[in-house]
Amino acid sequence: xxxxxxxxxxxxxxxxxxxxxxxxxxxxxxxxxxxxxxxxxxxxxxxxxxxxxxxxxxxxxxxxxxxxxxxxxxxxxxxxxxxxxxxxxxxxxxxxxxxxxxxxxxxxxxxxxxxxxxxxxxxxxxxxxxxxxxxxxxxxxxxxxxxxxxxxxxxxxxxxxxxxxxxxxxxxxxxxxxxxxxxxxxxxxxxxxxxxxxxxxxxxxxxxxxxxxxxxxxxxxxxxxxxxxxxxxxxxxxxxxxxxxxxxxxxxxxxxxxxxxxxxxxxxxxxxxxxxxxxxxxxxxxxxxxxxxxxxxxxxxxxxxxxxxxxxxxxxxxxxxxxx
Amino acid sequence: xxxxxxxxxxxxxxxxxxxxxxxxxxxxxxxxxxxxxxxxxxxxxxxxxxxxxxxxxxxxxxxxxxxxxxxxxxxxxxxxxxxxxxxxxxxxxxxxxxxxxxxxxxxxxxxxxxxxxxxxxxxxxxxxxxxxxxxxxxxxxxxxxxxxxxxxxxxxxxxxxxxxxxxxxxxxxxxxxxxxxxxxxxxxxxxxxxxxxxxxxxxxxxxxxxxxxxxxxxxxxxxxxxxxxxxxxxxxxxxxxxxxxxxxxxxxxxxxxxxxxxxxxxxxxxxxxxxxxxxxxxxxxxxxxxxxxxxxxxxxxxxxxxxxxxxxxxxxx
Numbered sequence: 001x002x003x004x005x006x007x008x009x010x011x012x013x014x015x016x017x018x019x020x021x022x023x024x025x026x027x028x029x030x031x032x033x034x035x036x037x038x039x040x041x042x043x044x045x046x047x048x049x050x051x052x053x054x055x056x057x058x059x060x061x062x063x064x065x066x067x068x069x070x071x072x073x074x075x076x077x078x079x080x081x082x083x084x085x086x087x088x089x090x091x092x093x094x095x096x097x098x099x100x101x102x103x104x105x106x107x108x109x110x111x112x113x114x115x116x117x118x119x120x121x122x123x124x125x126x127x128x129x130x131x132x133x134x135x136x137x138x139x140x141x142x143x144x145x146x147x148x149x150x151x152x153x154x155x156x157x158x159x160x161x162x163x164x165x166x167x168x169x170x171x172x173x174x175x176x177x178x179x180x181x182x183x184x185x186x187x188x189x190x191x192x193x194x195x196x197x198x199x200x201x202x203x204x205x206x207x208x209x210x211x212x213x214x215x216x217x218x219x220x221x222x223x224x225x226x227x228x229x230x231x232x233x234x235x236x237x238x239x240x241x242x243x244x245x246x247x248x249x250x251x252x253x254x255x256x257x258x259x260x261x262x263x264x265x266x267x268x269x270x271x272x273x274x275x276x277x278x279x280x281x282x283x284x285x286x287x288x289x290x291x292x293x294x295x296x297x298x299x300x301x302x303x304x305x306x307x308x309x310x311x312x313x314x315x316x317x318x319x320x321x322x323x324x
Numbered sequence: 325x326x327x328x329x330x331x332x333x334x335x336x337x338x339x340x341x342x343x344x345x346x347x348x349x350x351x352x353x354x355x356x357x358x359x360x361x362x363x364x365x366x367x368x369x370x371x372x373x374x375x376x377x378x379x380x381x382x383x384x385x386x387x388x389x390x391x392x393x394x395x396x397x398x399x400x401x402x403x404x405x406x407x408x409x410x411x412x413x414x415x416x417x418x419x420x421x422x423x424x425x426x427x428x429x430x431x432x433x434x435x436x437x438x439x440x441x442x443x444x445x446x447x448x449x450x451x452x453x454x455x456x457x458x459x460x461x462x463x464x465x466x467x468x469x470x471x472x473x474x475x476x477x478x479x480x481x482x483x484x485x486x487x488x489x490x491x492x493x494x495x496x497x498x499x500x501x502x503x504x505x506x507x508x509x510x511x512x513x514x515x516x517x518x519x520x521x522x523x524x525x526x527x528x529x530x531x532x533x534x535x536x537x538x539x540x541x542x543x544x545x546x547x548x549x550x551x552x553x554x555x556x557x558x559x560x561x562x563x564x565x566x567x568x569x570x571x572x573x574x575x576x577x578x579x580x581x582x583x584x585x586x587x588x589x590x591x592x593x594x595x596x597x598x599x600x601x602x603x604x605x606x607x608x609x610x611x612x613x614x615x616x617x618x619x620x621x622x623x624x625x626x627x628x629x630x631x632x633x634x635x636x637x638x639x640x641x
Contacts, residue, residue: 105532109354
């Protein structure tokens with residue numbers, strides 16, 4: 001088997017909580033807890049989970065916008081956790097990010113041309129002002145905007161258009177991997193479809209690989225080849241999109257899927273309601289993180305032993321003592 | 325606000341999210357948009373007009389009103405306003421209009437220079453603290469708190485006593501005092517700006533567009549200069565206008581205490597100080613000087629108000 005483009009190995013990120021007058025570390029938020037997965041070139045891996053499950057933190061660790069606490073991130077055969085500042089600068093050309101909130105992700109005091117062209121200047125990808133301008137126009141046209149938008153400011157655009165500008169900015173360095181951090185969650189449904197289609201077209205055109213972070217499972221089903229489900233910092237299930245949606249194994253995945261709205265109001269369906277709240281990541285439950293809310297738990301096994309991700313079927317992995 | 329609620333032609337249908345797309349103008353730069361919003365603040369526009377008039381008067385006035393500021397005429401002591409002396413005369417028969425215009429130059433220059441200094445120092449300290457965090461930040465904020473807790477007036481007096489004479493020798497009596505007063509006033513007014521800038525940096529550096537720049541590989545300097553600083557400056561400009569007013573008052577205070585410029589150089593504060601003994605005989609003397617300070621400070625504060633509203637995009641104008 002060929003080497004994956006990205007391999008994440010036991011990624012851990014703890015955020016220190018400081019307190020007291022001396023600013024000592026009094027506690028830690030376990031945002032990401034030993035997450036591992038592979039991502040092959042040209043693939044789209046969905047990363048789903050409710051808020052606070054650590055999916056955005058995982059994405060930002062991969063880009064090294066957040067320094068991981070432990071673990072390895074192999075990208076094209078190099079462990080990028082160990083890169084120094086200069087090598088990291090070069091890596092920025094290979095990985096990019098698209099943000100959730102199109103209103104916060106564009107600098108309100110820069111023109112669209114300057115926003116999209118900034119990467120070209122930073123990495124010296126265009127030699128002259130003319131060359132930068134030509135490339136920016138090309139990028140804007142790629143995402144469905146026009147050359148006349150170049151001299152405008154972000155506040156003159158709608159949410160969907162702003163998200164297109166954000167995509168053009170990410171494309172400027174011709175990256176191989178793009179982390180899409182809930183790129184359509186803040187958009188209106190009709191615009192969501194446009195942006196998703198654009199992302200799919202771009203993937204075909206440029207051979208992009210996406211790590212697609214989302215909490216909307218119907219969006220993920222549409223765009224992703226494989227899906228990984230996170231709960232409270234841990235990966236609980238990872239499978240191909242079709243497998244996960246037709247034969248979910250982990251009880252949490254089942255509950256998530258049963259919460260997806262279907263466009264058939266009279267359809268009979270069983271809704272799995274989870275009891276309680278997501279536990280506090282400062283003090284996560286022992287054993288399986290999900291055991292307190294799990295409908296099929298078996299005590300004391302689930303509350304003492306941490307379930308490992310194990311292979312249930314070809315390409316289908318699940319972290320549950322009782323399933324798979 | 326009927327004029328600004330029209331939908332723009334570039335809005336996608338059914339976006340659902342309210343967006344601040346203004347009129348169908350081609351493209352609105354933030355500067356032009358701010359100016360449009362500033363103009364809606366009537367008091368600020370009026371104040372800007374008054375301040376501009378004052379500046380023009382003190383800069384070009386002496387070219388037209390060619391009466392010397394130190395021509396002593398005991399025949400015309402403490403005269404009320406007349407055609408010969410539109411603002412009256414002081415106890416030595418010196419023309420008050422000429423002295424007010426000359427003093428206005430100094431007072432306004434001190435105000436603007438001290439503000440510039442406070443803003444530059446404050447922005448620098450705040451930016452370094454905001455970017456570096458950790459120990460550097462803690463140290464700089466400790467310094468800021470130290471400066472904030474110092475008793476300012478006694479210290480000001482002490483510094484001026486200590487350094488006035490040596491500076492006068494280097495730069496001449498007028499320039500030396502000017503530099504000293506600007507440094508002293510500016511040096512005691514940078515702390516609020518530093519805290520403001522630091523707070524702005526802390527919130528801005530976590531914003532998505534700064535993170536995007538970081539993801540693009542922008543250096544820290546580039547992130548600060550291109551992304552954080554331009555977005556942090558709105559409140560700083562406003563704080564700066566208030567500093568101008570405070571510096572004019574501080575200079576007046578020093579002159580009033582006899583510690584500002586040499587007695588023969590008129591400033592608004594000095595004129596007020598000299599006038600205080602003649603309040604019952606020649607009230608016009610104090611009134612004009614006090615009125616000028618009052619008007620300048622008030623209008624600068626209103627301009628600050630207007631700028632704050634104009635630069636805050638969340639406020640609907």
